[in-house]
Amino acid sequence: MLFPTATFAIFFLIVLPLSWLTMPWPHRWRPFIIAASYVFYSWWDWRFVLLLAGCTIWNQVLAVRIWRTTDRARRKGLLFLALAGNLGLLGYFKYYDFFVSSTDNMAAIVGYDLPLSLKAIVLPVGISFFTFMAISYVVDAYRGEFEPTTLEKFAVYLSFFPHLVAGPIVRPSELIPQIEKPRDPRRVDTSRAFYLIATGLFKKVVIANYLASSIVDQVFAAPGQHSSLEILIAVYAYAVQIYADFSGYTDIAIGIALLLGFSFPQNFDSPYAAVSVQDFWRRWHMTLSRWLRDYVYIPLGGNRRGTVLTYRNLMLTMLIGGLWHGAAWTFVVWGGLHGVALAGERWWHGRSVAPARPPAGWPRWRARILTFHFVCFAWIFFRSDSFGSAWDMIEGLFTGWGEPSPLVTSGVLLAIAVGIGSQYLPARLPRVVMARFSRLPVLAQATVLALALMVTSVLGPEGVAPFIYFQF
Amino acid sequence: MADRPLPQLPPLPDEETRTLEQAAAPADPPPEPPPRRRARPEGDDGPPRKLASAGHALVVCVLALAIGLVLNAPGAHKNAYNKPAGWQRDVALALTGPLAGVSHALLLDRPRAGVQTAVGRSGNDDIDTDLGLPPTSVATTTPATTVPRATTKKPRAATPTPPKKPAFSPKRKLRIWIAGDSLVITPGYAIVRAAGSSPAMEPVGTVDGRVATGLTRPDVFNWFDEIRHQVKELHPKVVVLAFGGNDDKGYMTGLPDGMSVGDFGSWAWRKEYGRRVGGIMDTINRAGALAIWIGLPQTSSQDQTARFDVVNAVAEKQARKRPGRAAYIDTYTMFAGDDGGFAQYLPDGSGRLEKVRADDGVHFERAGGDMIARIVLKELNKVFDLTSWRKKQTA
Numbered sequence: 001m002l003f004p005t006a007t008f009a010i011f012f013l014i015v016l017p018l019s020w021l022t023m024p025w026p027h028r029w030r031p032f033i034i035a036a037s038y039v040f041y042s043w044w045d046w047r048f049v050l051l052l053a054g055c056t057i058w059n060q061v062l063a064v065r066i067w068r069t070t071d072r073a074r075r076k077g078l079l080f081l082a083l084a085g086n087l088g089l090l091g092y093f094k095y096y097d098f099f100v101s102s103t104d105n106m107a108a109i110v111g112y113d114l115p116l117s118l119k120a121i122v123l124p125v126g127i128s129f130f131t132f133m134a135i136s137y138v139v140d141a142y143r144g145e146f147e148p149t150t151l152e153k154f155a156v157y158l159s160f161f162p163h164l165v166a167g168p169i170v171r172p173s174e175l176i177p178q179i180e181k182p183r184d185p186r187r188v189d190t191s192r193a194f195y196l197i198a199t200g201l202f203k204k205v206v207i208a209n210y211l212a213s214s215i216v217d218q219v220f221a222a223p224g225q226h227s228s229l230e231i232l233i234a235v236y237a238y239a240v241q242i243y244a245d246f247s248g249y250t251d252i253a254i255g256i257a258l259l260l261g262f263s264f265p266q267n268f269d270s271p272y273a274a275v276s277v278q279d280f281w282r283r284w285h286m287t288l289s290r291w292l293r294d295y296v297y298i299p300l301g302g303n304r305r306g307t308v309l310t311y312r313n314l315m316l317t318m319l320i321g322g323l324w325h326g327a328a329w330t331f332v333v334w335g336g337l338h339g340v341a342l343a344g345e346r347w348w349h350g351r352s353v354a355p356a357r358p359p360a361g362w363p364r365w366r367a368r369i370l371t372f373h374f375v376c377f378a379w380i381f382f383r384s385d386s387f388g389s390a391w392d393m394i395e396g397l398f399t400g401w402g403e404p405s406p407l408v409t410s411g412v413l414l415a416i417a418v419g420i421g422s423q424y425l426p427a428r429l430p431r432v433v434m435a436r437f438s439r440l441p442v443l444a445q446a447t448v449l450a451l452a453l454m455v456t457s458v459l460g461p462e463g464v465a466p467f468i469y470f471q472f
Numbered sequence: 473m474a475d476r477p478l479p480q481l482p483p484l485p486d487e488e489t490r491t492l493e494q495a496a497a498p499a500d501p502p503p504e505p506p507p508r509r510r511a512r513p514e515g516d517d518g519p520p521r522k523l524a525s526a527g528h529a530l531v532v533c534v535l536a537l538a539i540g541l542v543l544n545a546p547g548a549h550k551n552a553y554n555k556p557a558g559w560q561r562d563v564a565l566a567l568t569g570p571l572a573g574v575s576h577a578l579l580l581d582r583p584r585a586g587v588q589t590a591v592g593r594s595g596n597d598d599i600d601t602d603l604g605l606p607p608t609s610v611a612t613t614t615p616a617t618t619v620p621r622a623t624t625k626k627p628r629a630a631t632p633t634p635p636k637k638p639a640f641s642p643k644r645k646l647r648i649w650i651a652g653d654s655l656v657i658t659p660g661y662a663i664v665r666a667a668g669s670s671p672a673m674e675p676v677g678t679v680d681g682r683v684a685t686g687l688t689r690p691d692v693f694n695w696f697d698e699i700r701h702q703v704k705e706l707h708p709k710v711v712v713l714a715f716g717g718n719d720d721k722g723y724m725t726g727l728p729d730g731m732s733v734g735d736f737g738s739w740a741w742r743k744e745y746g747r748r749v750g751g752i753m754d755t756i757n758r759a760g761a762l763a764i765w766i767g768l769p770q771t772s773s774q775d776q777t778a779r780f781d782v783v784n785a786v787a788e789k790q791a792r793k794r795p796g797r798a799a800y801i802d803t804y805t806m807f808a809g810d811d812g813g814f815a816q817y818l819p820d821g822s823g824r825l826e827k828v829r830a831d832d833g834v835h836f837e838r839a840g841g842d843m844i845a846r847i848v849l850k851e852l853n854k855v856f857d858l859t860s861w862r863k864k865q866t867a
Contacts, residue, residue: 012533016530185525188526191522191524193529222668225668385838435520436519439522447539450538
């Protein structure tokens with residue numbers, strides 16, 4: 001069930017009142033919201049629900065056991081078991097064929113023919129997100145940072161439909177306390193919720209889809225057939241497309257959760273206004289960044305074990321982050337590029353903890369432009385379906401100047417300008433808009449939203465394209 | 473924002489010193505909300521928002537959707553019309569039809585129409601199911617590209633020479649246009665890449681691949697109009713097509729009054745689908761171009777593969793009826809694994825395994841597209857002379 005569809009609108013109009021009506025009685029509300037979330041998830045494939053339920057039970061049993069056990073070795077063993085289960089699940093569904101084909105091809109190079117068979121495994125939607133949330137739960141219990149809750153509450157935490165398929169990756173300490181305490185039906189931040197939903201829809205349906213169909217898909221599919229200008233603009237367009245697509249989704253998710261009375265962490269904060277790569281990662285997919293920091297980088301030793309190991313830890317964290325996005329070496333290279341850049345920034349500053357600011361003496365605008373272009377360069381690998389294709393894109397940036405560029409239209413340039421320009425708007429502006437909206441009468445609020453819906457519907461393409469991050 | 477203090481890394485718990493009491497201690501209170509990106513002076517947060525009740529949220533949602541539905545009634549009606557056949561479509565049509573009427577009568581559809589006009593999309597809400605197929609007398613028309621010039625002269629009686637293939641060169645390029653449903657997109661771009669490597673070929677237009685469309689539902693997207701329009705506009709000499717991935721259903725629109733096609737695969741269905749496939753080929757031929765039809769591959773679903781067999785049989789039959797004017801590319805066997813069934817990975821020329829099919833078990837990966845492109849180019853080389861210009865150049 002995709003958010004920008006009539007099916008979801010009907011689903012939500014049923015769930016919203018029932019959720020608030022059952023909210024005062026948690027023993028009714030929790031089964032209800034679990035059932036609603038499972039219905040939402042089963043819309044893709046009912047078998048996925050079994051996977052989600054199995055993942056819930058597995059992690060709950062082990063988290064409780066870890067919490068109750070005092071024997072250090074036994075706790076470690078249980079943690080290992082829980083991680084093996086989660087990573088095994090992810091590995092099987094997401095990476096099995098990738099590992100088998102990579103191993104087989106490497107073996108073939110040295111003349112071995114391995115008897116490995118490939119399976120056409122369907123990737124369950126959102127598996128990367130809910131397994132990471134489950135890992136948070138178990139590891140937090142192991143660290144003694146969060147006491148496991150009941151199975152029912154944990155099931156709500158893991159399956160809550162606004163975040164289920166594409167995040168944000170919410171930590172147990174952020175969501176479970178909210179699940180434990182009924183939300184106050186008199187204090188709903190509706191203006192922020194509606195603002196996020198309306199702008200999220202516009203970003204996804206209008207900006208992201210328009211750029212994808214007008215230039216990005218065509219140029220990335222056959223870079224050799226396009227001029228340098230088209231390739232350059234397609235790279236910028238992809239940067240805006242993926243931002244609009246993913247941040248649009250999480251804006252809608254956060255808005256829907258707010259209408260149900262729940263607060264999710266922010267996931268994007270004007271990433272293309274970043275002044276360094278480290279700053280970029282504090283603004284891009286923030287909930288994944290902090291997950292990688294807390295559950296990969298810090299356990300590896302973080303920056304506490306010397307300069308060389310800090311660089312190693314940065315690289316490993318970013319390589320894992322890259323692989324998380326997809327079972328392909330192009331994603332690994334994308335993560336590696338960011339790892340090298342982060343390590344380079346740290347080296348440049350010559351400090352154990354690099355500040356997220358431009359090098360001394362650099363104007364901020366120069367740092368922003370440099371960071372943006374590095375991020376765009378790395379996106380080439382992220383978007384390309386092979387190294388050959390990525391190389392064609394890079395080569396094409398230099399070899400086709402002066403050729404006709406019919407795909408570079410005023411509409412494309414306007415959409416890119418809107419996508420990037422929106423990141424430089426004063427932070428006060430949305431607050432003013434939301435505050436004014438919150439003071440409008442009910443009918444006026446509804447009319448404003450209906451008009452926004454109409455404009456989005458007219459400007460968007462026919463049909464609904466899936467969100468990019470669903471595949472991750 | 474650059475000068476803000478660094479967030480403190482969370483302290484790692486000391487496992488050695490953790491006690492049972494600590495383990496049993498209540499969970500920490502919820503953390504403070506994350507710090508703002510930049511410190512703001514007091515009062516710089518903008519005016520405060522008024523919080524509302526859950527009932528308010530519900531009323532605004534219902535009203536916004538209701539008003540939005542009335543304002544967007546023509547679009548909603550078209551969406552309902554485009555839905556797959558079934559009770560959901562029937563219900564949606566029953567609701568949106570009268571709503572569109574009311575919206576029109578009260579002039580509430582004007583704002584939508586106004587925005588559409590402003591962005592150059594007027595007419596987007598029209599439902600067009602007119603196939604406009606040419607009459608079936610295809611045998612009398614022959615596209616210039618496939619008629620060997622030698623045939624206009626008297627053939628030599630003794631040693632019949634193969635008909636001369638129409639020649640193309642960098643000065644007179646073979647113009648190729650690619651269109652179809654989502655299954656054409658990856659092979660289409662592979663053909664564009666492959667054609668780009670030959671100076672005698674020129675892909676024209678963009679790869680016109682449209683998701684969730686086909687020949688059975690002109691109301692969703694009218695390919696008959698689109699192809700007629702594009703061949704006039706682009707003047708291709710070859711049109712590569714892939715259709716059928718969404719046509720394996722027993723429902724068609726654009727039928728003559730009183731006609732029914734029955735279930736999918738029935739005699740009437742095959743006849744009507746054949747008429748549409750043949751009509752598309754004829755439209756292309758009349759514009760002087762060769763039609764190359766990429767057949768459907770087998771998929772990870774056996775049921776779907778069986779249905780695709782039916783669609784393929786119809787398309788192949790229509791191509792056979794038009795020798796020299798249409799060619800059918802069989803992808804069914806091309807993508808079969810060792811056991812003859814569906815394969816997601818296949819060895820490339822050097823024996824290296826490559827992912828040729830997408831995770832959905834239907835669409836192609838880049839390597840799969842390249843496989844189809846090679847066959848299409850082979851077919852083009854059979855029909856056209858794309859290399860003799862090189863010899864002339866070296867001579």
